[in-house]
Amino acid sequence: MNRSFTGRQRLPVRVLLCVGIGLAGCESQVAALEFDARFLQGESGPATDVSRFQHADVVPEDDQLLDVVINENWSGRWSVPLRRQGDDLQASPCYTGALLEDLAVDRAQLAASVREQLQPPDSCLPLSALGLEASERLDFAGLRLTLQIAQQALLHTPRDYLPPEQWDSGTSAAFIDYRLNLFSQQSRIDDQRWNQSFLGLRSGVNTGAWYWRHEGNVQFGEGIERHYQPVATYVQRDVPAWQAQLTLGQAYSRGEVFDSIAYLGLGLGSDERMLPASQRGFAPTVSGVAYSTALLTIRQRGVVIHESTVQPGPFEISDLYANGFSDDLQVTLREADGNQRTFTVPYQVAPLALRPGASRFDFSLGRWRDGLGGTGPEHVQGSWQQGVSNQLSVHAGLLGADSYQSVALGTTLNSRLGAVALTMLQSHTDLALHGQSGGQALRLSWRQVMAASMTDLSVNLTRSSLGYYGFNDVARAQGNSGSNLHDQARARLRASLAVSQGLGGQGGRLRLQAASTQHWRQARSDLSYSLGYFNHYGSLGYGLTASREQYSSAGRGNHFGLTLSLPLGETRRSSLSSSLNSSGQGQRTSTTRFSTTAGEYGEWGYGLGLATRQDEQRNTAGLDANLLYSGPVAEISGALTQHSDYRQASLGVRGALVGHAGGLTAAQSLGESFAIVHAPGAAHARLKQAPQVRLDARGYAVLPQLTPYSLNTVELDPKGTSQDVELQISSQQVVPRAGAAPLLYYPTRSGRSAVIDARLADGGALPFAAQVLDESGDELGMVGQGSRLHVRGINEQGRLQVRWGDSAQQQCFLAYRQSDLKPAGAAPMRLLATCEHAAEDRPASLL
Structure with a gap:
C-alpha cells in the first residue's frame, strides 16, 4: 500500500532541505529521515536542530470530511475516520462498513473474518487489512483522499455515478433576477415617437430542500395598459428515490406524450438530470x-x-x-x-427513445390555465415511457377531465433503416354547447443518418381526424363561452422534411427543408420550403439560400440570400459579416457588420453596422452601433440606430440581487442553480468559471450558473487580492440540486506581512530554516536564505521569537514596529532587526 501525506506549511522548506542534502526521494513518509545539520550551518553560525523534519507533519486522529477520488473519478465528500495504527506516529484512513458502502465497495469481496470485524458500527480497519487490491494517498492539506481499487472489488455502478447523499440542497437564500429593456423610436418622416419598456422578474426563496419561485413581468408604453402580469408561482423539490421533481402551484406538463398543459395544481415528473451523465438520453x-x-x-x-x-x-x-x-x-x-x-x-435516435431498462413518467393534477390568468377545467394526466431493448421503447398515457378523455399509445424503433417513433391518440369530447365528438391522431417521425454518404434525413408527420381535439382546444372553448369548438382553426395534416447532404472534402454541405400544413374547413394549404448551400474558403465562410413561402392568409413570397463571415485577428475576437437579401419582388436589403470583444476576460463587446434597402420607390440606408458590458454584478447593453426613415435607441440591464446569511450581494443574471462564494478578506479575487465576477469588499460573490446534479468545480483566482490575505484553499467541488444555492466557504489567512533582515547580536546569520513564532507561540514563518525572515500575520508592533533548538542559546527575540503609514494590502514592509538572546530587544527599523 502506497501512502503519502502532504503537510500544511512546511512542505516547501522540506523540499529545499531534500535538495540541499541530496536525498533521492522527498515523499512525506511516516518513517523517520535523518538530516546532517552541518550542511545547513554557516561558516560561523549556530547549528540548526532539524529533528522536527525527521517526521512528516502530524495528521491528527479525527473524523475528517474529505474529497474522495476513486480510480480518477470523484466519489463524493465523505466523513473518513483517521486513526493511528500500531506504532505509527501518523493517523491514516480507517474504513468502516458504512464508509465502504458509501464508496461502492462490494463487501461480498471481503473475507468473512473482515466482514465480521466490521459488524460493530464504530469499528474500522486500515486499507491494508481489508485484503483488497488497492492503494491510497492522503493529501491532508488539500483534504483529499485518492484511492485506486481493482474494478472487481467495486459494485457495478455507472462510472460517473454521484450518490444522492452528495447532492447539495444549498443554503437558505432569497433572490430577485431582473431583466429591464427600454426602447424608443422616432420617425424622421412625421416626427412621431414610440416608446416601450419591459421589466421581467424571476424571484425565489430557498428553504432547505424546498425552492419557492415566482415569475412575472410588466410592460408599459404608448397604447399599452400598464399592469403587472404574473406568469407562474410554484414551489418545487426533488424526490431522489424516484429521480423526479415534485411541483406545487402553477407549472407545465412535460409535453412528450400529450401536448404540454399549463395548470394550477400538483406535478410529479422524471428529471433525467438526476441520472449519471452516461445514463441520460438514448445510447444502445x-x-x-x-x-x-x-x-x-x-x-x-x-x-x-x-x-x-x-x-x-x-x-x-x-x-x-x-x-x-x-x-x-x-x-x-x-x-x-x-x-x-x-x-x-444500430444507433439511430428517435423521440421518446430510452435505454434498455430505463423509464420516465409524468403526472399532473390540477386546473387548466392560460397565459393571461384565465383558468379552465380540472384534469388529471399521466404518461409512462419504457426502454425495452436497444431496438424497442414504448410509451403510453391517459388524460381525463370533465367531458374530455384521451388515451395515447406508441412505440419507438431503432433499426438499420432508421429510427421511427409512432404515437396514436384517441380522444372523446362531450360538451353541452358543442355536442359529442371522437377522433384519432397519428404522430410519426423518422430519421436516418448515413455516415458513408454524409446524409441526414428526417421526416415528421401529424395527421388528425375531424373529430379529434386536444385538451388545450377543449379547455379554451370552455373558457370562452362565445367560441365554437368546431370553428377553431385545427390542423388536419402537418408534414415536414429535412435533408442535410455533405458533398465531401471541401465540397461543403447542402440543406433542404420543406413543411406543409393543411387545416380542416380550409381549401388552401400553407407551404414553405428552402434550399441552402454552405461552405468556406479558407477563413471565409459563406452561404447561399433560396426559399418560398405560401400561406392561405398572406399569399406567397420568394426570398434569396447570400451571407459572408470572416474572423479577424490572431485571436479571432473580431469578425466581419455581410448579407445580401432579395424578396424576388424588386426589394433588396444588405447589411455589413463589424463585431469584436475587448477586455482581458472578454467583458466588453461592441459592433458597428451599415444597412441599406432598395425597392421600386426609394433607396434608404442606416448606421447602427451596439455596446455590451458584462460586469461582475450586471450585464448592460445599449444600441443606437440612425436610419433614413427613423432613429432608434435601446438600453438593457440584466442582473440579480441575492440575499443570504452574509447580507445582500449583487450578481449577474442567475441560472437555475447558482453558488454563493465567501472568502473573508479576499476582495477582488475572481471566479475562474466566470472571470468577469469579482469578490466584493466583504469577500462575497455569486457564481451565476451551476449544472444541477453534476460535478461543478468552483475555483478562485487570487490575482488582485491584498498581499496580506492568503487563500487556504482555492478550489472546491459541489453537486447542487436543481434550484439550490450552495454556500462555498474558502478559508483565508489574513495579517500584515513583512520581510525582516535579521542578524544575531554578534552580526552572525540566523540558522536557515529556524522557526519564527509570535507572542502566542503560533508559527508565522521560517528563516530563509541570507538570514531573511518572511512572515505573515504580524501586528503593527510586537515581538517575535526565532528558535532553532530547545536550549536558551538556540533561540532569540526581536522586536518590530511597522510604519503607521503602511496601507493594508501594499507590498510587504522591509525591516532591519537584531535578534537578542536577552529579553531587552531593540525595535526593528525601517530600511
Whole structure:
C-alpha cells in the first residue's frame, strides 16, 4: 500500500532541505529521515536542530470530511475516520462498513473474518487489512483522499455515478433576477415617437430542500395598459428515490406524450438530470460474449468512444454517453490469442427513445390555465415511457377531465433503416354547447443518418381526424363561452422534411427543408420550403439560400440570400459579416457588420453596422452601433440606430440581487442553480468559471450558473487580492440540486506581512530554516536564505521569537514596529532587526 501525506506549511522548506542534502526521494513518509545539520550551518553560525523534519507533519486522529477520488473519478465528500495504527506516529484512513458502502465497495469481496470485524458500527480497519487490491494517498492539506481499487472489488455502478447523499440542497437564500429593456423610436418622416419598456422578474426563496419561485413581468408604453402580469408561482423539490421533481402551484406538463398543459395544481415528473451523465438520453447497450480476457473497442464514425478490458464470459456495456450523431457503432473484440471479431450495433435516435431498462413518467393534477390568468377545467394526466431493448421503447398515457378523455399509445424503433417513433391518440369530447365528438391522431417521425454518404434525413408527420381535439382546444372553448369548438382553426395534416447532404472534402454541405400544413374547413394549404448551400474558403465562410413561402392568409413570397463571415485577428475576437437579401419582388436589403470583444476576460463587446434597402420607390440606408458590458454584478447593453426613415435607441440591464446569511450581494443574471462564494478578506479575487465576477469588499460573490446534479468545480483566482490575505484553499467541488444555492466557504489567512533582515547580536546569520513564532507561540514563518525572515500575520508592533533548538542559546527575540503609514494590502514592509538572546530587544527599523 502506497501512502503519502502532504503537510500544511512546511512542505516547501522540506523540499529545499531534500535538495540541499541530496536525498533521492522527498515523499512525506511516516518513517523517520535523518538530516546532517552541518550542511545547513554557516561558516560561523549556530547549528540548526532539524529533528522536527525527521517526521512528516502530524495528521491528527479525527473524523475528517474529505474529497474522495476513486480510480480518477470523484466519489463524493465523505466523513473518513483517521486513526493511528500500531506504532505509527501518523493517523491514516480507517474504513468502516458504512464508509465502504458509501464508496461502492462490494463487501461480498471481503473475507468473512473482515466482514465480521466490521459488524460493530464504530469499528474500522486500515486499507491494508481489508485484503483488497488497492492503494491510497492522503493529501491532508488539500483534504483529499485518492484511492485506486481493482474494478472487481467495486459494485457495478455507472462510472460517473454521484450518490444522492452528495447532492447539495444549498443554503437558505432569497433572490430577485431582473431583466429591464427600454426602447424608443422616432420617425424622421412625421416626427412621431414610440416608446416601450419591459421589466421581467424571476424571484425565489430557498428553504432547505424546498425552492419557492415566482415569475412575472410588466410592460408599459404608448397604447399599452400598464399592469403587472404574473406568469407562474410554484414551489418545487426533488424526490431522489424516484429521480423526479415534485411541483406545487402553477407549472407545465412535460409535453412528450400529450401536448404540454399549463395548470394550477400538483406535478410529479422524471428529471433525467438526476441520472449519471452516461445514463441520460438514448445510447444502445453493447453486449456479447468474450472467449478470453479481451480488449473491447467501440467506435462511432471511426472515432473510439469506449475501450475497456472484459473478462471471459458474457459482458455488457450500458454506460455509453448519448450523442446526436445517430450513427451505428462498430464493436471490435480482440481476444487473448490475437483473433478479432467485429460486429455492428444500430444507433439511430428517435423521440421518446430510452435505454434498455430505463423509464420516465409524468403526472399532473390540477386546473387548466392560460397565459393571461384565465383558468379552465380540472384534469388529471399521466404518461409512462419504457426502454425495452436497444431496438424497442414504448410509451403510453391517459388524460381525463370533465367531458374530455384521451388515451395515447406508441412505440419507438431503432433499426438499420432508421429510427421511427409512432404515437396514436384517441380522444372523446362531450360538451353541452358543442355536442359529442371522437377522433384519432397519428404522430410519426423518422430519421436516418448515413455516415458513408454524409446524409441526414428526417421526416415528421401529424395527421388528425375531424373529430379529434386536444385538451388545450377543449379547455379554451370552455373558457370562452362565445367560441365554437368546431370553428377553431385545427390542423388536419402537418408534414415536414429535412435533408442535410455533405458533398465531401471541401465540397461543403447542402440543406433542404420543406413543411406543409393543411387545416380542416380550409381549401388552401400553407407551404414553405428552402434550399441552402454552405461552405468556406479558407477563413471565409459563406452561404447561399433560396426559399418560398405560401400561406392561405398572406399569399406567397420568394426570398434569396447570400451571407459572408470572416474572423479577424490572431485571436479571432473580431469578425466581419455581410448579407445580401432579395424578396424576388424588386426589394433588396444588405447589411455589413463589424463585431469584436475587448477586455482581458472578454467583458466588453461592441459592433458597428451599415444597412441599406432598395425597392421600386426609394433607396434608404442606416448606421447602427451596439455596446455590451458584462460586469461582475450586471450585464448592460445599449444600441443606437440612425436610419433614413427613423432613429432608434435601446438600453438593457440584466442582473440579480441575492440575499443570504452574509447580507445582500449583487450578481449577474442567475441560472437555475447558482453558488454563493465567501472568502473573508479576499476582495477582488475572481471566479475562474466566470472571470468577469469579482469578490466584493466583504469577500462575497455569486457564481451565476451551476449544472444541477453534476460535478461543478468552483475555483478562485487570487490575482488582485491584498498581499496580506492568503487563500487556504482555492478550489472546491459541489453537486447542487436543481434550484439550490450552495454556500462555498474558502478559508483565508489574513495579517500584515513583512520581510525582516535579521542578524544575531554578534552580526552572525540566523540558522536557515529556524522557526519564527509570535507572542502566542503560533508559527508565522521560517528563516530563509541570507538570514531573511518572511512572515505573515504580524501586528503593527510586537515581538517575535526565532528558535532553532530547545536550549536558551538556540533561540532569540526581536522586536518590530511597522510604519503607521503602511496601507493594508501594499507590498510587504522591509525591516532591519537584531535578534537578542536577552529579553531587552531593540525595535526593528525601517530600511
